[in-house]
Amino acid sequence: MSEYLLCLILFSIGLYCVVRKRNLIKIIIGIGIMEYAANLFFVLAGYRKTGRSPIFSADQQVLNMVDPLPQAVVLTAIVIGLALTLLLVAVSIKIYEKYGTFDITKINKLKG
Amino acid sequence: MIEINLLLIFMIAGALIAVRVKDLLSSVIAVGAVGIALSLGFLILKAPDLAMMQLVVEILSLIILIRATIRKDIPFSMSGGWTFNTSATIVFLALFLAVAFFALKGMPVFGNALMRVSGAYITQSPALGAKNIVAAIMLNFRALDTLGEATVLFTAIVGVLAVARKIGHKKES
Known part of the structure; x- marks a missing residue:
C-alpha cells in the first residue's frame, strides 16, 4: 500500500500549491502536479505483480499482463492535460500583459 | 516494488x-x-x-x-490574508485526506488488479487483429472517447487562438 500513500502525498502537495500560493504560474504548476498524481494512481491501480505489458505474443494469456483499460483512459487524460496547460498559460500571459504582474491579489480592477 | x-x-x-x-x-x-x-x-x-x-x-x-x-521572474509578496489562506488550505487538505481514506479502504491490494472489464477486451481483441491492446481499446472499443478527446483538443486550440491573438476590434471613427 505504500505506493498508494506516496501517490496521495504527491496529490496533497499539488493541492497545497493550488490553494496556498498566490502566483499564477505556481497555481498552473500545482494543477500539473495534481494531474501527474491522478494519472499515476490510475496506472498503479491496474498493475499486476507478475504482469507484462499488454501486447500480444505467442505465449501471452489474459492473466499474465497488466490491466490495459486504465492505460487507455490515462492516454486520453494526458493529452487533455496538455490542452489545459496551454489554455491556462495563454490566459495568464494575457493577464500579465494587462496588469504587469502574476500576483492574484494585485489583479483587482474588477473590485467595486 | x-x-x-x-x-x-x-x-x-x-x-x-x-x-x-x-x-x-x-x-x-x-x-x-x-x-x-x-x-x-x-x-x-x-x-x-x-x-x-x-x-x-x-x-x-x-x-x-x-x-x-x-x-518575468518577479518575486511575489506573502503579506496579507495569512489566516484566511492558511485556514482554507487546512480545510481543503483535511477534506481531501478524509475522502481519500475512505476511497483507499475499498481499493484492492497493490499488484492484484481485478480486470473484470478488460478481461473481455483482451479475449476479444485477437479477433480484431490488434496486437497492442491499449491501441485496440482506444481505437476500437472506446473510439467515441477518442473522438471526444479530439473535440476537447480542438476546443482548447480555438480558445487559445481567441485569447492570445494580437488584433483587436477596429474602432469605427
Whole structure:
C-alpha cells in the first residue's frame, strides 16, 4: 500500500500549491502536479505483480499482463492535460500583459 | 516494488522544490523533472505507450511554461490574508485526506488488479487483429472517447487562438 500513500502525498502537495500560493504560474504548476498524481494512481491501480505489458505474443494469456483499460483512459487524460496547460498559460500571459504582474491579489480592477 | 517507491520519493522531492522555490524558472524546471520521472515510472509499471506520450507532452508543456515565465521572474509578496489562506488550505487538505481514506479502504491490494472489464477486451481483441491492446481499446472499443478527446483538443486550440491573438476590434471613427 505504500505506493498508494506516496501517490496521495504527491496529490496533497499539488493541492497545497493550488490553494496556498498566490502566483499564477505556481497555481498552473500545482494543477500539473495534481494531474501527474491522478494519472499515476490510475496506472498503479491496474498493475499486476507478475504482469507484462499488454501486447500480444505467442505465449501471452489474459492473466499474465497488466490491466490495459486504465492505460487507455490515462492516454486520453494526458493529452487533455496538455490542452489545459496551454489554455491556462495563454490566459495568464494575457493577464500579465494587462496588469504587469502574476500576483492574484494585485489583479483587482474588477473590485467595486 | 522498490523501484516505483524510489521514483515516487524523487517525484515528491521535485514537487516540493517546485512549490517552495522563489524563482519561477527554477520552479518550472523542477516540475519538468517530476514529469520525466513520471515517464520512467510508466515504463516500470509496464505501460510503454504512456511513457512515450508522457515524454512528448512533458517536453511540450515545459516549452510552453518557459515561454510564459522567461524574463518575468518577479518575486511575489506573502503579506496579507495569512489566516484566511492558511485556514482554507487546512480545510481543503483535511477534506481531501478524509475522502481519500475512505476511497483507499475499498481499493484492492497493490499488484492484484481485478480486470473484470478488460478481461473481455483482451479475449476479444485477437479477433480484431490488434496486437497492442491499449491501441485496440482506444481505437476500437472506446473510439467515441477518442473522438471526444479530439473535440476537447480542438476546443482548447480555438480558445487559445481567441485569447492570445494580437488584433483587436477596429474602432469605427
